[in-house]
Amino acid sequence: MKHILTMNDLSNEEIYGVLTRAKEWKGKQVPIVQDRPTFVANLFFEPSTRTKMSFEVAEKRLGFNVLDFSPESSSLQKGETLYDTVRTAQAIGASAVVIRHPKEGYYHELVNGVSIPILNGGDGKGEHPSQCLLDLYTIYEEFGTFENVHVVISGDVKHSRVARSNAYALHRLGAEVSLSGPDEWKDNTLPFPYIQIDQAVEQADALMLLRIQNERHAKQVNQSHYLEEHGLTLARERRMKRESIILHPAPVNRGVEMEDELVETKRSRIFTQMENGVYVRMAMLQAALQEGGELDAYTTEEHTHLTK
Amino acid sequence: MKHILTMNDLSNEEIYGVLTRAKEWKGKQVPIVQDRPTFVANLFFEPSTRTKMSFEVAEKRLGFNVLDFSPESSSLQKGETLYDTVRTAQAIGASAVVIRHPKEGYYHELVNGVSIPILNGGDGKGEHPSQCLLDLYTIYEEFGTFENVHVVISGDVKHSRVARSNAYALHRLGAEVSLSGPDEWKDNTLPFPYIQIDQAVEQADALMLLRIQNERHAKQVNQSHYLEEHGLTLARERRMKRESIILHPAPVNRGVEMEDELVETKRSRIFTQMENGVYVRMAMLQAALQEGGELDAYTTEEHTHLTK
Amino acid sequence: MKHILTMNDLSNEEIYGVLTRAKEWKGKQVPIVQDRPTFVANLFFEPSTRTKMSFEVAEKRLGFNVLDFSPESSSLQKGETLYDTVRTAQAIGASAVVIRHPKEGYYHELVNGVSIPILNGGDGKGEHPSQCLLDLYTIYEEFGTFENVHVVISGDVKHSRVARSNAYALHRLGAEVSLSGPDEWKDNTLPFPYIQIDQAVEQADALMLLRIQNERHAKQVNQSHYLEEHGLTLARERRMKRESIILHPAPVNRGVEMEDELVETKRSRIFTQMENGVYVRMAMLQAALQEGGELDAYTTEEHTHLTK
Numbered sequence: 001m002k003h004i005l006t007m008n009d010l011s012n013e014e015i016y017g018v019l020t021r022a023k024e025w026k027g028k029q030v031p032i033v034q035d036r037p038t039f040v041a042n043l044f045f046e047p048s049t050r051t052k053m054s055f056e057v058a059e060k061r062l063g064f065n066v067l068d069f070s071p072e073s074s075s076l077q078k079g080e081t082l083y084d085t086v087r088t089a090q091a092i093g094a095s096a097v098v099i100r101h102p103k104e105g106y107y108h109e110l111v112n113g114v115s116i117p118i119l120n121g122g123d124g125k126g127e128h129p130s131q132c133l134l135d136l137y138t139i140y141e142e143f144g145t146f147e148n149v150h151v152v153i154s155g156d157v158k159h160s161r162v163a164r165s166n167a168y169a170l171h172r173l174g175a176e177v178s179l180s181g182p183d184e185w186k187d188n189t190l191p192f193p194y195i196q197i198d199q200a201v202e203q204a205d206a207l208m209l210l211r212i213q214n215e216r217h218a219k220q221v222n223q224s225h226y227l228e229e230h231g232l233t234l235a236r237e238r239r240m241k242r243e244s245i246i247l248h249p250a251p252v253n254r255g256v257e258m259e260d261e262l263v264e265t266k267r268s269r270i271f272t273q274m275e276n277g278v279y280v281r282m283a284m285l286q287a288a289l290q291e292g293g294e295l296d297a298y299t300t301e302e303h304t305h306l307t308k
Numbered sequence: 309m310k311h312i313l314t315m316n317d318l319s320n321e322e323i324y325g326v327l328t329r330a331k332e333w334k335g336k337q338v339p340i341v342q343d344r345p346t347f348v349a350n351l352f353f354e355p356s357t358r359t360k361m362s363f364e365v366a367e368k369r370l371g372f373n374v375l376d377f378s379p380e381s382s383s384l385q386k387g388e389t390l391y392d393t394v395r396t397a398q399a400i401g402a403s404a405v406v407i408r409h410p411k412e413g414y415y416h417e418l419v420n421g422v423s424i425p426i427l428n429g430g431d432g433k434g435e436h437p438s439q440c441l442l443d444l445y446t447i448y449e450e451f452g453t454f455e456n457v458h459v460v461i462s463g464d465v466k467h468s469r470v471a472r473s474n475a476y477a478l479h480r481l482g483a484e485v486s487l488s489g490p491d492e493w494k495d496n497t498l499p500f501p502y503i504q505i506d507q508a509v510e511q512a513d514a515l516m517l518l519r520i521q522n523e524r525h526a527k528q529v530n531q532s533h534y535l536e537e538h539g540l541t542l543a544r545e546r547r548m549k550r551e552s553i554i555l556h557p558a559p560v561n562r563g564v565e566m567e568d569e570l571v572e573t574k575r576s577r578i579f580t581q582m583e584n585g586v587y588v589r590m591a592m593l594q595a596a597l598q599e600g601g602e603l604d605a606y607t608t609e610e611h612t613h614l615t616k
Numbered sequence: 617m618k619h620i621l622t623m624n625d626l627s628n629e630e631i632y633g634v635l636t637r638a639k640e641w642k643g644k645q646v647p648i649v650q651d652r653p654t655f656v657a658n659l660f661f662e663p664s665t666r667t668k669m670s671f672e673v674a675e676k677r678l679g680f681n682v683l684d685f686s687p688e689s690s691s692l693q694k695g696e697t698l699y700d701t702v703r704t705a706q707a708i709g710a711s712a713v714v715i716r717h718p719k720e721g722y723y724h725e726l727v728n729g730v731s732i733p734i735l736n737g738g739d740g741k742g743e744h745p746s747q748c749l750l751d752l753y754t755i756y757e758e759f760g761t762f763e764n765v766h767v768v769i770s771g772d773v774k775h776s777r778v779a780r781s782n783a784y785a786l787h788r789l790g791a792e793v794s795l796s797g798p799d800e801w802k803d804n805t806l807p808f809p810y811i812q813i814d815q816a817v818e819q820a821d822a823l824m825l826l827r828i829q830n831e832r833h834a835k836q837v838n839q840s841h842y843l844e845e846h847g848l849t850l851a852r853e854r855r856m857k858r859e860s861i862i863l864h865p866a867p868v869n870r871g872v873e874m875e876d877e878l879v880e881t882k883r884s885r886i887f888t889q890m891e892n893g894v895y896v897r898m899a900m901l902q903a904a905l906q907e908g909g910e911l912d913a914y915t916t917e918e919h920t921h922l923t924k
Binding site: 036037039041065067069079080081084085087088089090091092093113 | 665666669670672673676677679866867868869870879880887888890891893894
C-alpha cells in the first residue's frame, strides 16, 4: 500500500484489511514496546483538532514519537517548499509522514522523491481518506456488512472532501447510496440518486450528515433556514428507522446540520466515530509501514501480531 | 474528588491529601512504567509558560502522553464549542483534561456531559487551584503547619485569581491571614484585615506578593511608584522576620512588585514554588484519577504506591 | 564543556570528541532506556524547522522528554525576561536547555544564574554551533581528515552565522579555507583569501554554499542574477573535482544559491547533513550533560557506553 492518498487507490481487499486491523486494535490493549525511539512526522498546514490529535494518539499507541511540524514556527515562513520540508522530516529520521495541506493533490510533487509513506490527512477540496475509512468502519461495526445498507449522504455534497469518495467506496463495497441536500450544493457528476431529507430519514440505515464548511463558503448560509429545509430536526429524527444511525464528521454546527440535542442522542455515532478514528489510523499506519517494510524493522518478537 | 475546579470544593482532608502525596513525589524518583500508552489533554486558551509546562512535566512523570490542544491551530477557529472539544479529547482517549480558559466558570457547561476528570488550570478572574495548592504546599513545607502562621497577601487582591481562594483556604487550615495593597485594589468583601506593607514585612511569616496583571488592567500602573508605596524594596526586606519567606506566583515584574535583586534572595521561595508545582500537580492528577478509578485501571503492581 | 555557546569555546579535542561520539551514534541503534522521566527544554524564539526538529529527535533518541516553550503561547507575552523563563525550565525539572534567540549573545545574561547546560541553537547574527559541528562532521566523514582539505565557503559571508566560525574552526583543524561571494557581502576582517566561484568549483574539495537570508536583508537580492554570477549552475557543477562534495545548511533557495536539479545530485550532501545533525546534537547533549554530571545520574548500567 505504502502511501495512502486517495480512496480510489485502495482495493476492496485493502479497505477490508484496514477495517479488520482497526477492529483488532479496538478490542485489545496491546502494549507496544518499541525497542528504540521511532518517529512519525505530522505536517498540518490547516487548522484541525480531531484529525491531528487522532493521528497523534494512533502514532503514540503504536509506540512512535511524534514530530509536530507546525507551520507558524517552521521554515515554511522562509519560503521552503513542501517537498524540502518532507525530505527534511525523512532525513532526520521520520518513518512516515501525515500531511494536511490546503492544496488539492499536494502529494503529486512528493511521491517521486520521498521514500517514506505519506498518509493524506486532507488535501484541500480533494480527499480525506482517514475520515472515509473511519466512516466505513463505523458503518461496518454497526451492521457487520455493507451489503444492502442504505447510506444517505446529506448536505454540502459539492464542496465536501468526503462525500464523493465515501459514496464511491460504499457503492463498490455493496452499500446502497443516496444523496440529499440543497439544489445549489448538488454534485450532478455523481451517479447516485438525490432524495429529500424527509425521505432520507425514513429510508436511511445510516444518515451521514456533512458539515457546512463556513470557512470555505464565500456567502454565509442562512443557518436556521438550513436546519428547517435540509437538516435533522427533532421531528425528523423521530421518523428514522429503529436501528438506523447518524454520522457526522464533526465539528457539528449545532442547530444547523442538526438540532443541538441530537448530537448525543442514542442513535448518534458522532463521538464513536472519533474513537474509531484512532483505531482506523493505527491500522492505516500499520498498512502503510508494512508495505514499506519499516514496521518489521523495529518491531520485536513480542508484538509479531503487527506483522502477521 | 474527580474534577478539581475550585478550592471551595476541596475539604481540608482532601487538601492535606494532595499536600501529603506531593511530598511523597518530591522525596523520590519513582519509575512509573505505564503498561500501555495513556493520555492527558492540555487545553490552554490563554498564554502560560509555567502552568502549562508544569502540568506537562507532572503528566509525563506519571507516565502519561500529553495531547496539546493549542487554540491557534485547532478547530476552535471553526467555531467549535469548548464542550465539543473536550468531548473530542475524551473520545480519542484522554484520561483527564487540564483546561485554562479566559471565561470565568467555563467548567459549568462541561461537568454534566464530560466523564473524565477536569482539572482547572485557571478560569479568567475565577480560580487557579493548582497555584493555590502549590502556595499552600510551599508554606506547609516551610513551617510544617498552618496553625498560627501569619500570611500576608499583598498587591492586586481585587483582580487576583489566587488571593481570594488562598485567603479562605489558609484561614480554614488555621493560618492567620492579612491583606495589603493599594486602596483601589482592595476587596472589601473579604473578612480579613488590611495592613500597610511596612507593617506586613514586620509581621508576616509568609509574604505572598501578587503579580500586577498588566494584561488585565486597562490603565497602566505607575511602576516605580508602586514599588515605593506598596512593593518589596531592599529596605523593607531587611526588616522582615528572620525565618520569614517570600512567595510570588511569577512571572515577577522585576522592579515593580519587588526589587530586582530580591527575586533570588535567600528567603525567596519563588523558584521553589515552581519546583513544588510539579509535585502538587502530580498529586492533583493522582487524586482526580483515583476517584474516577482511572489510575487503578492502568497501573501495574510495581507502582501500587499510586493506589494506596 | 557544560554550556556549548560558541565554536571558539571548544578546543580541538572537544570538537573531535563530539565528532567521534556522533559517529558512534550513527553506527548503531542503541536502545536507551531511561529509568525515570527526564526532560530537555527547547526554547525557539525564531522560526526553525530543521534545527528544532533535529534537536527534538536527538533528545528523544537519548531518552529525554521534550518541553517545548513556544513563544506564541508563553508568558513571554507577559514581558517575562529570558532569564526567568530559563530558570523556570530549570525549576520544573529540565536537565538542559536549547535556545534559539534573535539577540546576539543572549546567553551572557544567563550563564551566571542558570545551573543547567545551555546549548546555543543560534543567537541572531552570532553563532550556530550545532550547524558548524554538523558541517565539520560531514566533511570529516567524507575525507577522514581535515588536513589539506580545501573548503570554499561561498555566498553571504558577511551576514552568515556559520561562515565565520566554520572558517576559523576548519582552519585550526588543518583545512585550507577560501571564501567566495559578491563584493558587498565580503567580510574583510577574515584572514582567508577570496576567490571567484569559477575558481572555487575547480579547487574545492568541499563547496559550502551559504543560504541567502532574505529574511535578514532589507533589499531583495536579484535572484537569477545571483545564480549566474555567484551561484552553482549546472555548468559549474560539471567542472567540480571528481570526489568533491557540496554542502548547504538548508533550506535552499532553489534556483538562487544553486540550480534546482543540483539539490539532490550525487555529490550533494545536503540531506546527509540533516541526518548527521541528529547524531551531532546527540553528541553535543552528551558532552554538555556529562560535564555537568547529569547524564551519569539517570543512565542505567545497560548504556554505560554513554559515560565511557
